[in-house]
Amino acid sequence: MKLYCFKHNTIRFKIKHISGPYYFKRYEYPFHSFLNKVPFNLLNNKTNYISLNCQSVTIQITNSSFQFNDIIIDSLLFKSIKYNNQIDNFNNHTDLLMHGLTSTGFSLHLKNYTKMYGYPRHTQFELFPSQKPYRLFNVDPFGYNLTSPNSLTGSIPFILMNSNGTWNGIHLNNPTEQFITVSSTGFRYITESGNIDVTLFLNDSPLSIVSQNMKLTGLQQLPPRWMFGYQQAAEWYFSNDTINEAISKFQKTKLPFDSLWLSPYANFNFQSFSMNTDISQQFIDKVNKKNIKLVFTALPFIRTFLLNETESLLNGSFLINGTLNHCICNSVGWVDFTNKQGYEWYRFMSKTSPVLTLWADYNEPSSYFSNEMTLFRNAQHKIYEHREIHNCYSNLHVQSLFEGVSQSNYYPFILTSGFYSGIQQYGGVILTQTSSNWDNLYSVVKESLSMSISGVSFVGSDIGGFYDTVNSTLYLRWLQIQTFFPLFRGNGEINGYRKEPFMFINNIRFIRFAFSLRYQFIDYWYSSFYYSRLSFLPVIRPLFLNYPNDQTTYSIDTEWMINNDLLLCGVFNETQNLQVYIPKGIWYNYLIDERVNSNGQWFNMELDYEFIPFFVKGNTILLLKKSKTISTINQLKQKYTMNIYLDENYQASSNWYWSEGKQQHEPFYKMTMNFFNNSFNYRIYSFDEMGNPTTFNSNHHNYFKCNSIVIYGLPTIPKQILLKTENNIIEVPFIHSLIKLVINPLQLVLDHSFKLLLKYN
Structure with missing residues (x-):
């Protein structure tokens, strides 16, 4: 012991x-x-x-x-x-x-x-x-x-x-x-x-x-920026025609998206790190030039008819003995990731893959015709019986894939269906196999909260469910809920009802609004996961993590918070009224610009189909990009709107973290923002990947423009607002309403420190 x-x-x-x-x-x-x-x-x-x-x-x-x-x-x-x-x-x-x-x-x-x-x-x-x-x-x-x-x-x-x-x-x-x-x-x-x-x-x-x-x-791996945009998967995405059709329909309905996740049928003979003859490298390059990623599936097995060739190469020692059984295709043999030879072979294949392979699937492991649809417990690895490693087999698969991708030109972040403790070191988890009904929607929210307190922040489910037919109201509520979970992705079974967002044309206005909200908060998501790596704190939180002294929060599993800033409440039926619990403090209804002073109480809310209840906590500062976009890459040069939400002491502060999010080991920026005593201070610091101070990269200048600042919750309206930069002091125009003050237009670039002074005399 x-x-x-x-x-x-x-x-x-x-x-x-x-x-x-x-x-x-x-x-x-x-x-x-x-x-x-x-x-x-x-x-x-x-x-x-x-x-x-x-x-x-x-x-x-x-x-x-x-x-x-x-x-x-x-x-x-x-x-x-x-x-x-x-x-x-x-x-x-x-x-x-x-x-x-x-x-x-x-x-x-x-x-x-x-x-x-x-x-x-x-x-x-x-x-x-x-x-x-x-x-x-x-x-x-x-x-x-x-x-x-x-x-x-x-x-x-x-x-x-x-x-x-x-x-x-x-x-x-x-x-x-x-x-x-x-x-x-x-x-x-x-x-x-x-x-x-x-x-x-x-x-x-x-x-x-x-x-x-x-x-x-282990640390939560930082996703690339594009991973926070909308991802569309479908089992029928396996050819040029199906891919082109999806791209065309997204563009026609003016819905932004960042990637298409292809099914295993897109892999040549169901082999990882390969592509169907119907999907050429030239076609992939053409799609990539539109700033759309095509993501392929990594499977942890090898087809039977390839075994002789592979065994002669590696003496057969990398396969689990006695496991030539069925998965999504006919007889397969599973890679033994506890064997260094098998592990290194798989890592090498992922390193040299000609396609972007970030989706680890069927690694529970999933074996269709054996007991409980998984590998037999006495299947023999090099040293261990399978029963010894069963629950962590998926982690070993993902780790090998992750290490290979890390050595390639791609940003390593693996999405997986199977998992064990520590999976967050390599990416995130998709909660698969859901059915299209209200109970399953409620279930995946509870599952996501359970995952978050267990160390995995990047989590989400298939919007609309994977199996069965989904009605338009259920699909819309599922979409709205997933808008504020880290993974924003749809999927569908090959023999089932299509569930891409462009299929629900009667609700397209509400769908566009959800997509708009998602893309407004891309930088917020990215900053949150950067901070999670620094702080070892979860991004998604049940209410009691932030309010442990409020026992009412102990039993709430229909609401969740993002960091200590945002509060969301799911809608799990077709009701038009909902009881929402708001912890003690000053909050702001993001959708209608309403200030809420809560003593820790339930509020009755009338619902429409526009969105689910969504509140911002006082003492929060958000940097948002509200212009329309088609992808996260196209969004980079859009201008910021800065929202400052004051608490009961008329204060607010936030730290933001930013990098381009395109490749590993990028320099990053830390932005500190603080509103106190009628003044706002903004500072920006630049660091290299080791945390050493650097100068601001001039190539990023256009990514930091800000055209307006909105302050919520001021007790009185100032007579004058001054903007103080390193070289100048100017008076800036503003307008105000009952709850907010808008400083606009601004020609401000956030690559340098500045101060706002609110004058009342």
Whole structure:
């Protein structure tokens, strides 16, 4: 056993199988951790009892239990029992247990806990006591039961708990099948195999615990700028004709978009890093010149008819033995990413790929005709049985792909369907296999919140759902909700109803408005993810992360915040009235320029189809680009509007981060903005990729023009406003209404510092 202590009351302990008559090597999934170690203090060291403390955590260890403050862990299980001919039968499949019974487990007791969240991917945000255990075992279902405790396409074994206002968290790093039975006093873990690797986050704020878990599992990778624009996927995008048709219809309906994500049918013979004969390199170049990306799919397998050639090249050692089964195409063999030879081969292929391959699919792994539609547990990797790495197989696939793309000319950011803890280091997650109904829409919002507190900020679902027919109202509400989640993407099944936005022509005015809002906030999204990398804080947040002392927020899973700035409320039926909870403070209804002074209360709102409820918190400054555009690249040279939202003290401040977002290791800019005591100060700083100060890049001059500044919530109107730059002081014109003051027109470039002075005498 090993015990570690880190800052912010974080404890990690590992119990490993290291010897014995039935010893075998159990797989350990490695994290790129940023946690900071601190020393223990030994209080007592007796024969059957050890007492330690670390920061504000008291630790007591006996022969049968561990106690960390009020949390007790006992009933440890670590099996290594082997009988002759040990087998397990499941769905007409005989599972040969090579190493016998190898399960691990423990019980965790926590007094008076009231709320428990996380453990994605399940359809619930909050976990409830039940006789049926929650399960983590990655599968690729065709649709799913919203009430089932079974997991879906990914697994993150992190739980956030509240006990009478005290917050704790736990992460169990074990990529084998997991079960957790929740009771009124805690829960019981059981895993199929692996080691016990537990990290406890104790007695801290929920936001700090989420941050500590991100430091454990890894930084959120920064997406390229274009990834925040609209992305359109469809299983029928696999030829020049289908691609040209989609581009034409987007242009005809004047909807901006940045990429088309092609189906695996666009890959030659379903092979990764290749393209159909119907899609030429010349055609791809022609589309790219329109500032439209064509994204291909990376599949983690090789077709059977190519095996002889590949085996002769790599001696066959990179394939998982005994797994020639079916996926989206006929017989395939799966790459063994635990084998260095297989891992390096896949990384090399992604590095030298002639096409942009950023979509990792079918990596749950998805095997259509085996039990539970995934690989057999006793499929043999070079060293391990598949049961040892099942839940993290997708991460190994994505990591290999990511490292290859990183060495190419492309910006590395991988979107994946399968995932495990730490997936955020390589990109984001698409919540796939949704059906087109209101319950599924509600479910993906809850799933997204669960993902965000578990370390994955870049997340989203297929707008309108992947399966079944969608009506226009449901599609519109789904689109509006996804407008304010990081991934803004549509998709559709090849045999299903088409769900591109241009298909809903009767709602095209509302659809255009949602697209307009999305593109106004592109720089905000990019800045938010840049800050997330610096701060280890999630971008998408359930309300209680920002308001842990407001117990009403603990049960709200229909609303979410972006950072500490924006508040959104989803609409999950065809209602025309909605109760929206607004935490205490000054807020502004973004859509109608209305100021709201909330004491932490529910507001009844009448709805129309224009958009969902959307509020900006006082003490927020936004840099927006409101002109029409066709893509994020075309938007770069548009002028900014700066919105300043004052709080109850008539103050506002924000830090923004900007880079061109086109390639790796770009220089970046930090903009600090502060409104205080009737003056506004703006400063800009330029840095290289290592954080060293640099001079402003003159090529970016046209990207920083600002034509208006809007101030919301001033108590009185000034008589005069002066703009003070490095070389000049001028009076600027303004107009005002009841809630806002507009300084316009301005010929301002944000590449230099300046100050606004509001004069009342």
